[in-house]
Each structure stands twice: as structure tokens, then as C-alpha cells.
Amino acid sequence: MEEISTEKLLFHTQVLQDLHSKFIPHKGQIPIGKAIFMDGKKRIFIECGRKFGKTEIVLYCLYRWALLYPNSYCYYIAPYKDQIKDLIWANGRLPYFLPEPLMKKYGITINNSDFRVIFGNGSFIRCDGADNYEKGRGYSATGLCVYDEFKDHNPKFHEGFEPNLAITDAPLIFIGTPPSSDEGGFDRWCSVADEVQESEIGYYINRPSMTNPHVSKEYFVRKEKELRAIGEYWRFQKEYLAMRVRGSGRSIFPMLDRLKHVRSYNDLIASIKVYRKHWDFFVAFDPGSAKCFAVVLGAVNRYSKQVMLLDEIYATKQEDTFVSNIIPKTIEKMKEVHPIMEDWFCVYDYAATWFANEVQAQFSEDINVHPCQKDLKNKENKLSLIKDMLVRGFLVMSDRCEKLYWEMEKYSTDENGKIPKEDDHAIDALRYFLNAANYHQIPADAPLPEQELYPNIRAFRKENDPSLIPEEDLYGDISSDLFHH
Numbered sequence: 001m002e003e004i005s006t007e008k009l010l011f012h013t014q015v016l017q018d019l020h021s022k023f024i025p026h027k028g029q030i031p032i033g034k035a036i037f038m039d040g041k042k043r044i045f046i047e048c049g050r051k052f053g054k055t056e057i058v059l060y061c062l063y064r065w066a067l068l069y070p071n072s073y074c075y076y077i078a079p080y081k082d083q084i085k086d087l088i089w090a091n092g093r094l095p096y097f098l099p100e101p102l103m104k105k106y107g108i109t110i111n112n113s114d115f116r117v118i119f120g121n122g123s124f125i126r127c128d129g130a131d132n133y134e135k136g137r138g139y140s141a142t143g144l145c146v147y148d149e150f151k152d153h154n155p156k157f158h159e160g161f162e163p164n165l166a167i168t169d170a171p172l173i174f175i176g177t178p179p180s181s182d183e184g185g186f187d188r189w190c191s192v193a194d195e196v197q198e199s200e201i202g203y204y205i206n207r208p209s210m211t212n213p214h215v216s217k218e219y220f221v222r223k224e225k226e227l228r229a230i231g232e233y234w235r236f237q238k239e240y241l242a243m244r245v246r247g248s249g250r251s252i253f254p255m256l257d258r259l260k261h262v263r264s265y266n267d268l269i270a271s272i273k274v275y276r277k278h279w280d281f282f283v284a285f286d287p288g289s290a291k292c293f294a295v296v297l298g299a300v301n302r303y304s305k306q307v308m309l310l311d312e313i314y315a316t317k318q319e320d321t322f323v324s325n326i327i328p329k330t331i332e333k334m335k336e337v338h339p340i341m342e343d344w345f346c347v348y349d350y351a352a353t354w355f356a357n358e359v360q361a362q363f364s365e366d367i368n369v370h371p372c373q374k375d376l377k378n379k380e381n382k383l384s385l386i387k388d389m390l391v392r393g394f395l396v397m398s399d400r401c402e403k404l405y406w407e408m409e410k411y412s413t414d415e416n417g418k419i420p421k422e423d424d425h426a427i428d429a430l431r432y433f434l435n436a437a438n439y440h441q442i443p444a445d446a447p448l449p450e451q452e453l454y455p456n457i458r459a460f461r462k463e464n465d466p467s468l469i470p471e472e473d474l475y476g477d478i479s480s481d482l483f484h485h
Helices: 006-020 030-038 054-068 081-089 100-105 155-167 186-198 217-229 233-239 265-274 323-337 353-363 379-392 402-410 425-436 471-475
Strands: 043-048 073-078 109-111 116-118 124-129 145-148 172-176 202-207 279-286 293-301 307-315 344-349 369-372 395-398
Touching: 006 054, 030 043, 030 054, 030 202, 043 054, 043 186, 054 073, 054 081, 054 124, 054 145, 054 172, 073 081, 081 124, 145 155, 172 186, 186 202, 217 233, 265 307, 265 395, 279 323, 279 425, 293 323, 293 425, 307 323, 307 402, 307 425, 323 353, 344 353, 344 425, 353 369, 369 425, 379 395, 379 425, 402 425
Parallel strands: 043 172, 043 202, 073 124, 073 145, 145 172, 279 344, 307 395, 344 369
Antiparallel strands: 109 116, 116 124, 279 293, 293 307
16 A cells, blocks of 8 residues: 655645635535545446535535646536536636635636636646537546536537546546436436446445535425425426436326325225215226226215225236126225225226126126216316326325326326327226216315315324425435545
8 A cells, every 4th residue: 555655644634624614515425525535436426416515516526636636637527618607617616616815825827718727736627518529539637527417418528538537547427416217318327327336436326405404404395395386296306306207398297296195095994984974986997808907996075075096906917807807806895995885886988888798797786887988088188187186185096006106107298299098097997987976177165185084193194294204314324424634
């Protein structure tokens, strides 16, 4: 192991003291510096939320590297060159990261035309955009390099620039807020993150915005409530929790939220039993003998208009789609929810006359089924109603409705904005369900569903309330190690 001279150690200590007189990394940022300066990692992937302090930590690391290692050619690469002035230059974040006395101490000068910070020890930090990929091929990168907002980078830049790192095996930081699955660059983002995570020379870290102690927790609480209220919780997940979320721009139900819209089956049944006479019970069949046979069971509160989807059948194997299999399973589930069969109203797609005929032939004494219009012309209206119910809290499903949730979660328009006719069998059954219940809009004077839905403590469990999640679970495992002094 290389022996460090007393003079060099004192110099390093002085540099850190000077840097920390201006900027001290918070606990969520500390592991990044440790990976670069103590563990010698060469590829660092930082997936973080907005307000995490990503720009400040990468500028700190660039200055620290340039000061500690003479003749280091360091680079900060934004997605577009035109962004540099507004992001980090005109506001002084990069050129005046250190106060004037320390700039004089280390011989730091500024070249505004070239977006370059020049150090007295021969190092520099140069800024450019990933759109300038041809010029990037010629750079000699001997020091730390940073790709800011990597998801928006032109892939051609990295192809041409990375070989330049080989001169000194220089480290490279990828950093940014993750894209959603329908944004450009999502597959590439995931691929590079996985590659770094699996590499011996790589370090991957995911940090939510809340890791930053300099932003008030109240801000994040307000932002979460604001985005939930408009059905865009996916944005909070992506931008503040740093989660890779499903496609949201074309999602038909972007407001769908497992914490808000899914409850324990037992809890929902317990709520129904408290006011059993307030509920009407429905079963909806979407018959299919070739691909899928879907059944949705639930209840509608005739006063509050709250809808509970309690159970489902989702048969995809042909031998499981026979009426002789579907009906006995359905009756069993019906009786488990509410044993009085006369109180159930059962509907099916009116076009599936074969289904009605088979039920009549085999189970006429056990169950009656009624045809239901499919609302082909009003499909979008019915989907809009479902969205409104989700946003306003009038639709909740039990944890047994896994396939319905799966269909709704992935239900997205195609590139032409059309609603696809695939993986929507349980959704169709839900449409029949609402038609059978004569549920076409939420009454303006309908009370808040919680008044009727959660009469006892079991119906809304504390662990489902994000505001009560333990801080250590919300913020993640944050290292308590300090930067090496």
C-alpha cells in the first residue's frame, strides 16, 4: 500500500477543511463521496429524487478531485450545451463554488466563453452538452467526469466519450431522477444502472428527496397530497421517491395507487357486516372460452355510493373457462361474501348468449344471470367515471383482486391514442358491474365514502397511511459514515 507523506496528508486535510467551509455533504450524499474517494469506484450511478442536492454534490466532488489531484481534466456534461448557462454557470454554482479568498489561494480562474474553471495546479473543470457528441470524442478526460440528468443524454456522446476515460481509468458519475417507462431513455437508464450495480468497479445508490435535511418535511407532505389529489401520485413516486414507475403519459388510470385503492379482504368484509343492509351485491361475468374468463364480485352502498370490489376469478387456461368450473367457484365466493343468494344480482356480456344458455341448462336452480349492455359507444365515458371514482375515493378493491389491479395498472392507450382491446377482461366485467348497479355518475351530494366505509378501526389500517410510515423506512438506509478527513 502506498505510503502517504505527512505533507500530502496535511494538504488533503486543508483542502477538505476549505471545501467544507463552503459546503458540507448531508448524510444521504456521504456514501457517494466515500465510493469515489475512499473505495476507488470508477462507475457511480446515483438515482435520486428532486431536491436531493444532486448538483451540489457533483460540483463538490468535481472541485475536490481537481484540487487533490493535479493536472486532472474533469468534465461536467449536461444533456444540452444550451442548458449549462442556466443550470450551473450564470448563477455561479460552478464557477464560484468557492468564495473569492479560496479561489485566490488555489489559483482558480474562470473562462466564461469556454465554460471552464481553471486551477493553479494544472487541473480544470470543463462543461459541455451531450448534444455536442462529435466534439466530445476529442476530450482528454484524466479526472472525474459527471453526466448530469443522464436520462436525457444523447447515447452517441457516451459512445464517443467513454474511451477518453481509459487514459487514467478516470471515474464517471451518472446522476439524475429516473424516467418513467414511457419516456425516452428508460431502457437505457435501467440497463446502465444494472450494469454499474453488477460491476466490481461500480457503485449504485438510490436516494429519495427526503434524504435532504435542508428541505422541510412539510414541503414533501404538501407535494404528496397535491399530486394524490389530482391523480398523479406516480409523479411523486418518480420525482421525489426516485422510483422507476410504469408509463404514465398514456396510462388510462394514472391515479391508481395501491396504498389508496387496495384494502385487506377481511377488513372490507368486516365493514360491510357493520351495515349489511346498506349494501347491494353484484357479480359481473366477462365470458371467454378461448383466452380469458373474468368474474368480478363486489358491493355498492346505496347511500354513500361507495363501491367495494371484493373478489375475482381470472381463468386463462381453457380447461378452467368451462361454465361447469366457473359457476361453482363463483357461487362459493358469493356465499363467503354474503350467504343470501337472493340478494345478489348477476350480469354478463349480453353478446355471450352461449354462456346464459349453459348456466340455465346446468345451474338454473342455483343462480340467475341477466344480460348487460357493453357500452361500446360509451366506453370512454365509463372509463372516465372509473377514473373519477378512483380520484375521489369512491372505488376500493380488496387484495384478492390482483388481476383487476394488474389490468388497470398497465392499461394504456397506444401510440395513436386509441384504447387497446387486450388485457381488459376484468375491466370489462367492472363496466358491466357498474351498469348493473345503474352507476353512471357520482352524485354531487354523495358523502365522503370514509364516513360509511371505515366505521371501525380494522377498515383502515395504520400501516396503509403514508404519513405514519416509520422515518427509517421512508428515507432508506442512510450511511452514518463521514467523508474521510
